Amino acid sequence: MKLSERGQGLLKWFIYAVIIISAVLLTISIGSEFIMDYYWFKSIGYLNVFMINLKYQLILLFGGWAIATLCLLLAWRETKKSVGDQLPTIGGKLYTIFSVLIGFGVGWWFKGKYMILLKFLNQSAWGVVDPIFGHDVSFYVFTLPMIKVLLTFVAAVSALVLVFSLIPYGIAKARFESEKTELEFGEYSIWDTFRFLRSPVVIGPIIVLTIAGAISVWLGRYSYLWAFDPGGQVPVGASHMAVHYHIPYTWIKALGVLLLGGLVAYSFSH
Template sequence: MSTSTAPDPRRPQRSGNSSGFGNVFIPTLIVLAVLLFAITIFANVWTEVKWFDQLDAVRVFWTQWGWAIALGVLGTLLVGLVVYLNLRLARPKGDIEDSSSGTARYRQQVEQHRWLVRLVVPLVVGLIFGAPLAGEWRTYVMWLYRTSFGEVDPEFGHDVSFYVFSLPVLQSLLSLATTLIVLALIAAIAMHYLYGGISQDNGKLTLTRRARIHFGVLGVLASVVVAGFFWLSRYNMLLADNDKFSGASFTDINASLPGRTVLAIVALLVGILFVLAAVKGLWKLAGTGIAVGLVTML
């Protein structure tokens, strides 16, 4: 005599392929989104190509796109490389055995997914902050094919072409350097905190020698970049557009110009203080130098 158990009609039956549907739906949605994006990009590019072709200027189109792609790739790789190097430099050599700190669990996750931290994170950050360099392709191409104007400005003695071609490139490079330093600092702080380079001892912030040198070098680079901004701002005064006239005013030449020169020198001196902070740990001295720089700016 055999007995069979019939399913209880009051109990909801689980569909056998529900999980399979979920596993297929999300990848399919992603693939469709990527295809839609690719088709949209292709349609726009093809339209541009046909328009330039009607003008017999297809070479101009490919020159623009070639430079944009090249600069975008270069910016992505440069930002990704800087983030990767700072993540690696912030990690101490050897195995980390300390499991008593509050960051041990997060550090363990980082160690278990090294490829994610060392490859994916720098690449994503590079795409976000480095790829936009492609939008400045015109600035770099104009500088590459720059020509002399045969006229010099009466204040600095530079050819006028310097303000048209070279100055925008220098400003772009300083902006990129600022982005690199900020991202490097964020990566360094995160990794040093995870691996014990930054800690608190009785409410006092302490740094290991590795972290001290790392932050000191970043401070020196930041000081150089700030000095560069102050120095280039001297040339920007000649391009000012005032209400009644264009160019530098009497106050700009006799007060602002010397002041910005002094600020550039002060920024370099602060960089020297960061060297002392990295070697001797004299962070109060570096902080005092920054305060003096701010007072000088005022």
């Protein structure tokens, strides 16, 4: 069902109103928290600590926001080639708005990891080496958490690109099928599903998710060092079973993830 120009206009202004109200409420909430933290740190003489925290929070917020939003907008530019004019004009505007909002959400999550970044940047060796992997124990406290955060960020952005490419295409194709319209894109029909599945917005995220998943599985071998103290910050040792069976076979599980992702990507591209 196509929206009339009046309907699209009303929907557009309704969405703008919701966004503006949400932005105002969010600004009030963030602003009040910022002011309280500022005066609290100032009152105890640690204003410089507050400024350092704020600096890295803003770096992560705007960095994550920009990267996520840019990836989503680039994905939309590619997806538009496959949906023709089957989405109303407001569809592109909505996608742009949601891309910015979702990107902000990703950046906001990323901002919350600033302490992990600060620990990573200011780490120092502890002089104690674990006997299983040969890493300084500081690696597990400072470096490993940072690697996991980056992997999560990359995987989340890739998953969002994949999902928000499939959804518009699915909606547009369903609309096309309901209207029984003949559309051509060059010498190929733009509704060649397999052609769309071979596009960068589908294959790219699948490859990235596969690699990130394999690395995550491989890093999982370090989790066995917390066998006797789950949830602790410092590893205390691994069990006999973990050392001789679970840890060595982590490579096989990681290769299995790569193989599975490779098969999916190959099936889409051929």
